Amino acid sequence: MIFPLSPFSILKKRNQLFLTAAFSALFLFSASDTIAQVSVNHSALSNLGESHKAKSKETKKTNKHSDKKKHQKEKNSKKVTVAPVEAKPQANSKPAVSPTIPPAPPPVPVFKDANIVVPLHPPVPPEMPKVIKDAKGEIRATSKHTILIFGENSVDLNESMMKAIMDYANMLKQHPEATVYLNAYSHGNSDDLSTPRRIALNRGLAIRAVLINQGIPSTRIYLLAKGIPETQDKDLSPDHVEMIRSDLVNKTKNTEAKH
Numbered sequence: 001m002i003f004p005l006s007p008f009s010i011l012k013k014r015n016q017l018f019l020t021a022a023f024s025a026l027f028l029f030s031a032s033d034t035i036a037q038v039s040v041n042h043s044a045l046s047n048l049g050e051s052h053k054a055k056s057k058e059t060k061k062t063n064k065h066s067d068k069k070k071h072q073k074e075k076n077s078k079k080v081t082v083a084p085v086e087a088k089p090q091a092n093s094k095p096a097v098s099p100t101i102p103p104a105p106p107p108v109p110v111f112k113d114a115n116i117v118v119p120l121h122p123p124v125p126p127e128m129p130k131v132i133k134d135a136k137g138e139i140r141a142t143s144k145h146t147i148l149i150f151g152e153n154s155v156d157l158n159e160s161m162m163k164a165i166m167d168y169a170n171m172l173k174q175h176p177e178a179t180v181y182l183n184a185y186s187h188g189n190s191d192d193l194s195t196p197r198r199i200a201l202n203r204g205l206a207i208r209a210v211l212i213n214q215g216i217p218s219t220r221i222y223l224l225a226k227g228i229p230e231t232q233d234k235d236l237s238p239d240h241v242e243m244i245r246s247d248l249v250n251k252t253k254n255t256e257a258k259h
Contacts, residue, residue: 123218126209132156139164140236145244148207149237152187155202157210165207168243169214178247179220182207185229187238197227203241 135158136151146168148161157165172180184204188196204223212218229238 125212126205128213129157129206129209131159131162133158135161137161144248145242147236147240147242148203149240150203152239153199154239155199155206157206162210165210165243166214169211169216172211172216172220172245175245175247178245179222180211180216181242181244181246181249182221182223183242183244184223184225185238185240185242186227188228190228193227197225199239200227200241201225203239207241207243 135154135156137154137156137158137160138149139160140147140149141164146164148164150156168180172178182204184200186196186199186203188199201223204225208218208221208223211221232238
């Protein structure tokens, strides 16, 4: 088994070699009176020391590595498993307040009406119908109502019809409590009731536009587009519009009831 040499032993051997070489030289010089030359191989000695140093470094590294392993094993053995500690709920800083019953219920809330100011704008009057000079039309006035007769399938107003509507508006101004009913009719076929009603509606709208432009409020005008008349009058064309005052209708009903 080969044991590694320590640095101290190497120096000791080197000194021993120097001493033996010196004694041998003196001995030879004294014995034979000749000059003896001793050569020492310093390179071999230095290589021997370096190899020993390298071996010592390797042993130190292995020893350190083994020491680290032992130290790590000791640490692992010393580790103690600690059980997790349950977190306790924090206690409320404020004490719990016991519920109390109010002595009386709260008063009923009173809601006030919101003062909303809505600007009122007068309604825009409809467009005034134009006067057609050559339009066919007649006027018949009775004690109860005024009748405007139109041409067949026509909604145009001539000068005489326009004047009669304006005079009727002036009369309504003198009776502000009265309203006017516009019963509009037109000839047609019983198989097609929409066409005569549409023509009758356009005739009533033309008369209503003249009354509104003459200052009669729309709330006093009631338009009824009836279309084909229920009873045919030989002396009266079905293409006509009746303007009836409400107060005159009530008077005639009262007189008929008395008789």
